[in-house]
Amino acid sequence: MRREVSAELRAALRLNADDLLAYFERRVDPRDDAADLLAETMLQAWRRLADAPAEATPLRMWLFGIARNVLANQRRGRRRRLALAAKLRSQFTVPITASPEDAVTVRAAIDNLGPDQRDLVTLVHWDGFTVAEAAEVLGVNPSTARSRYAAAKQQLREALQPAESLCG
Known part of the structure; x- marks a missing residue:
């Protein structure tokens, strides 16, 4: 059974890769990040292979759900990095008291x-x-x-x- 699910997931990823990439390209800047997000989506799909639906339409929807979560994680990480950068900038503007x-x-x-x-x-x-x-x-x-x-x-x-x- 796992071999069948694996083959179905492989086929679904091939069929939906262009659409998933377009999904990311419309939502991220720079667009170069879209390919990385697609790769992460594929990795997450393989990790969750046991959860993959058997039918084509639910499987496509499942892949886009994973893509949505990957995008949300990327955005949270970006916000955290920006907040940390702002914090570091504010710390470096503190006057130095040592000569x-x-x-x-x-x-x-x-x-x-x-x-x-x-x-x-x-x-x-x-x-x-x-x-x-x-x-x-x-x-x-x-x-x-x-x-x-x-x-x-x-x-x-x-x-x-x-x-x-x-x-x-």
Whole structure:
């Protein structure tokens, strides 16, 4: 039975591909996205093969239903990306209180860390991850990340302490 449904779905996709592509082309800009949406629709149809109706007309309607959901997901994702971009733009317009010299000094201290420590520190402080989350991103044990982070903080503390305290 599955082989028959698979053959029917394959035939339905061939028959309806041009119409599905036109459906997307009328609804998205740039039109280049339409082909990607069609591919996603076909992928979703194959994933939901067990739900595919057996008759031609209901199968066509089912494919267009999937296409509608794929388009809705694409639009939600686009809205989220635009909202995130707006949020990032607003964060970058916040005035910087550190002097350019301080920024250069901090950057140099971070650059002097070992690559593992540097990645960890930047994930935590620039990308907003917790140490445990950064450990997962880097593929290391959380306890390893905690010890690397502690060592990096100590190294940064020493590199950034004022010259006067070194003499005193």
